[in-house]
Amino acid sequence: MSVRTEEMVLNMGPQHPSTHGVLRLELTLEGEIVTKVVPHIGYLHRCFEKHCEAMTYQQVVPYTDRMDYLAAMGNELGYAIAVEKLLNIQVPERVEYIRVIMAELQRIASHLVALGTYGADIGAFTPFLYCFRDRERILHLFEITCGARLLYNYIWPGGLSHDLHPDFVRLTREFIKEFRPNLVELNNLLTYNRIFIDRTANVGILPVETAVNFGITGPMLRGSGMKWDLRRDDPYSVYHKFDFEIPVGEGKMGTVGDSWDRYFVRVREMEESLKIIEQALDQLPEGDVTSAIPKRIKPPVGQVYARVENPRGELGYFLISDGSTSPFRVKVRAPSFVNLQIMDELCRGHMVADVVAILGSVDIVLGEVDR
Amino acid sequence: MIYEFFNNLFGSEIIAGFIAASLPLLIFILPFALIAVLLERKVAGHMQDRLGPMRVGYHGILQTVADIIKLLQKEDIIARDNDKLLFNIAPILVFAGSYAAFAAIPFTSAYIGANIDLGIFYIIAVTGLVVAGILMAGWASNNKYSLLGAMRSAAQIVSYEIPTILVVLTLVMFTGTTNLMTLSENQTALFWNWNIFGGPELSLAKFLLIPFMIIAFLIIYISTLAEVNRTPFDIPEAESELVSGYHTEYSGMKFAMFFLAEYANMFAVSAIVSALFFGGYHSPFGYLGNTLDIQWLIPVEQFFWFTFKGVFFVFVQMWLRWTLPRLRVDQLMTASWKYLIPIAFVNLLIVGIITLI
Numbered sequence: 001m002s003v004r005t006e007e008m009v010l011n012m013g014p015q016h017p018s019t020h021g022v023l024r025l026e027l028t029l030e031g032e033i034v035t036k037v038v039p040h041i042g043y044l045h046r047c048f049e050k051h052c053e054a055m056t057y058q059q060v061v062p063y064t065d066r067m068d069y070l071a072a073m074g075n076e077l078g079y080a081i082a083v084e085k086l087l088n089i090q091v092p093e094r095v096e097y098i099r100v101i102m103a104e105l106q107r108i109a110s111h112l113v114a115l116g117t118y119g120a121d122i123g124a125f126t127p128f129l130y131c132f133r134d135r136e137r138i139l140h141l142f143e144i145t146c147g148a149r150l151l152y153n154y155i156w157p158g159g160l161s162h163d164l165h166p167d168f169v170r171l172t173r174e175f176i177k178e179f180r181p182n183l184v185e186l187n188n189l190l191t192y193n194r195i196f197i198d199r200t201a202n203v204g205i206l207p208v209e210t211a212v213n214f215g216i217t218g219p220m221l222r223g224s225g226m227k228w229d230l231r232r233d234d235p236y237s238v239y240h241k242f243d244f245e246i247p248v249g250e251g252k253m254g255t256v257g258d259s260w261d262r263y264f265v266r267v268r269e270m271e272e273s274l275k276i277i278e279q280a281l282d283q284l285p286e287g288d289v290t291s292a293i294p295k296r297i298k299p300p301v302g303q304v305y306a307r308v309e310n311p312r313g314e315l316g317y318f319l320i321s322d323g324s325t326s327p328f329r330v331k332v333r334a335p336s337f338v339n340l341q342i343m344d345e346l347c348r349g350h351m352v353a354d355v356v357a358i359l360g361s362v363d364i365v366l367g368e369v370d371r
Numbered sequence: 372m373i374y375e376f377f378n379n380l381f382g383s384e385i386i387a388g389f390i391a392a393s394l395p396l397l398i399f400i401l402p403f404a405l406i407a408v409l410l411e412r413k414v415a416g417h418m419q420d421r422l423g424p425m426r427v428g429y430h431g432i433l434q435t436v437a438d439i440i441k442l443l444q445k446e447d448i449i450a451r452d453n454d455k456l457l458f459n460i461a462p463i464l465v466f467a468g469s470y471a472a473f474a475a476i477p478f479t480s481a482y483i484g485a486n487i488d489l490g491i492f493y494i495i496a497v498t499g500l501v502v503a504g505i506l507m508a509g510w511a512s513n514n515k516y517s518l519l520g521a522m523r524s525a526a527q528i529v530s531y532e533i534p535t536i537l538v539v540l541t542l543v544m545f546t547g548t549t550n551l552m553t554l555s556e557n558q559t560a561l562f563w564n565w566n567i568f569g570g571p572e573l574s575l576a577k578f579l580l581i582p583f584m585i586i587a588f589l590i591i592y593i594s595t596l597a598e599v600n601r602t603p604f605d606i607p608e609a610e611s612e613l614v615s616g617y618h619t620e621y622s623g624m625k626f627a628m629f630f631l632a633e634y635a636n637m638f639a640v641s642a643i644v645s646a647l648f649f650g651g652y653h654s655p656f657g658y659l660g661n662t663l664d665i666q667w668l669i670p671v672e673q674f675f676w677f678t679f680k681g682v683f684f685v686f687v688q689m690w691l692r693w694t695l696p697r698l699r700v701d702q703l704m705t706a707s708w709k710y711l712i713p714i715a716f717v718n719l720l721i722v723g724i725i726t727l728i
Contacts, residue, residue: 010515032519032700123602123697129419189694195603196696352519353699 021366044370052330057297065151068368073106074310076155082306082317083157094287104273110311118360158293201254204346204358218313223249223262230309259361445623457511462628468500479673490551512620520616531597537715538591555651562655595640602692641684652677
């Protein structure tokens with residue numbers, strides 16, 4: 001009798017603490033070594049794109065919030081820019097500055113969730129709560145501005161729903177002052193922790209060519225060492241006025257493009273975002289934020305593609321207008337959806353525990369993957 | 372001694388033995404587990420900039436009592452494809468293994484469950500039951516995650532038993548006894564006589580031994596962390612990977628048994644470490660009972676110090692848990708086989724040579 005071995009198929013998700021939502025990963029295991037990963041998506045599909053065709057342009061805004069719900073401001077900004085391009089209207093300076101401040105605050109909030117949950121995936125639960133404590137303050141800033149904590153409906157085509165709260169500038173400055181030491185604390189607790197480095201360095205190495213071939217964007221691409229950031233390379237809004245660095249992975253703890261690099265790029269991006277917010281607060285012009293909002297949006301026939309750098313990568317909106325008040329077609333290029341493709345490539349030959357580490361470093365939001 | 376007392380009272384060895392054996396469970400382990408669970412949550416809460424349980428009782432002190440009541444009321448779910456016999460035995464076995472260890476641990480100079488000459492080896496042997504229980508639980512659950520967790524757990528406990536035993540051997544060689552009672556009794560009087568400071572005999576060897584004793588202590592502490600599945604070695608239960616490992620499928624009181632066993636185990640290993648290195652139940656600076664000449668006060672004080680040392684090490688375990696991330700399976704094995712075992716072995720040789728000189 002000969003001994004026969006067979007591979008085990010393990011379904012990770014859709015209900016699993018580390019898949020960050022309703023994602024199902026079909027893992028083929030040989031012992032604990034992963035030989036194949038097939039992501040199954042669609043558990044959160046809400047027909048966003050089709051739905052938009054029955055909406056007027058203004059009504060689409062709240063729906064964009066619900067895609068990447070950790071970066072709702074960024075989603076709204078991308079959509080607003082796309083519609084403004086289609087209408088060919090100019091928005092006031094103040095609006096642009098406030099949009100940048102909001103988008104960058106949102107980037108910090110989103111990265112805090114990414115880093116915190118990444119720590120929790122690796123087994124360190126305390127940094128997770130430290131991150132959420134700081135994120136809470138950003139959410140408070142959003143709340144005093146527009147009344148919502150997660151889904152804002154704040155950035156409208158042509159302007160903003162509200163002007164800033166009188167306390168906003170003071171509170172934001174306070175937050176920046178108190179957040180910097182917290183970031184150092186997070187680094188000491190998690191980033192430079194020996195066990196954390198052992199778990200993430202040299203795990204899931206993504207070479208830059210592969211990343212480009214798969215269309216990877218955002219911190220993942222920068223983690224592989226490519227200096228590509230739409231805020232710098234295809235500037236939108238008023239980003240060209242600010243001075244900030246684009247952090248890239250350097251392979252400090254292992255190889256360029258490993259999970260630790262992707263993690264660390266996010267940490268450094270938060271520092272850069274703080275710089276941008278400070279500069280924007282210093283230069284913040286006066287003005288009316290609602291003056292340029294069109295009463296009725298009826299763009300000419302045509303099509304437009306607008307893209308912004310969201311916390312997870314390039315978020316693109318492709319709009320086709322047939323001249324009516326609602327879009328003929330809305331196509332979203334969701335960064336999480338594109339980045340998720342790389343899972344099989346990255347996970348092969350690693351262990352089950354590394355799948356969790358790699359998935360966390362990809363940083364997906366299922367609301368955006370499925371739309 | 373309590374055993375003799377009950378023996379005289381009932382005139383039956385069986386009844387006396389039964390009572391003497393179940394005493395620590397009733398008056399110590401169960402209340403300890405209740406308090407330790409609350410302590411864990413409070414420690415975690417305060418370390419994470421929040422408060423922990425606050426609703427039940429003053430500052431949530433009755434939280435675990437409420438939890439136990441909830442667990443008692445829960446439905447005892449046994450899935451259709453579970454191996455029912457093994458599934459039911461496993462939690463009992465795990466709990467029995469960790470509870471049996473308390474028999475050979477001296478609580479005070481007046482109380483030890485069973486004064487066995489091979490005490491420390493008895494503990495190591497009997498905690499082996501826990502591995503069998505965990506494997507049974509993982510297998511009987513008929514769940515892939517549970518099975519993975521159980522296999523990891525067995526591999527981990529077996530590998531970390533080796534450095535533990537090597538350190539225990541070091542101590543046995545140095546003190547010449549395997550009886551925990553005698554071991555503790557040797558380290559009497561001031562804290563300077565504890566084994567971590569080279570034992571009670573004042574000589575050159577004592578000072579030479581101190582660094583090696585500290586190394587031995589660190590090794591056994593790390594190994595025991597792994598043996599009780601605590602972070603950074605909580606791989607069998609790795610919440611973010613395996614949901615909760617071998618006890619994923621358990622609910623109600625069966626789950627509570629695993630939970631109770633975990634906390635009992637935490638205290639057991641802490642007590643063993645303190646008996647080996649930190650004088651067991653002995654006070655670090657003499658007894659109030661001796662000064663005041665009240666004989667019955669001494670065991671009470673000893674019990675206090677025993678609990679204090681044990682809880683202190685349990686607290687350190689919690690502290691580590693809420694600070695450190697988790698290792699990966701292969702890194703865990705590397706840590707044991709490539710670092711801990713060689714170091715423990717060299718340490719054993721060096722302590723042997725120093726003792727001989």
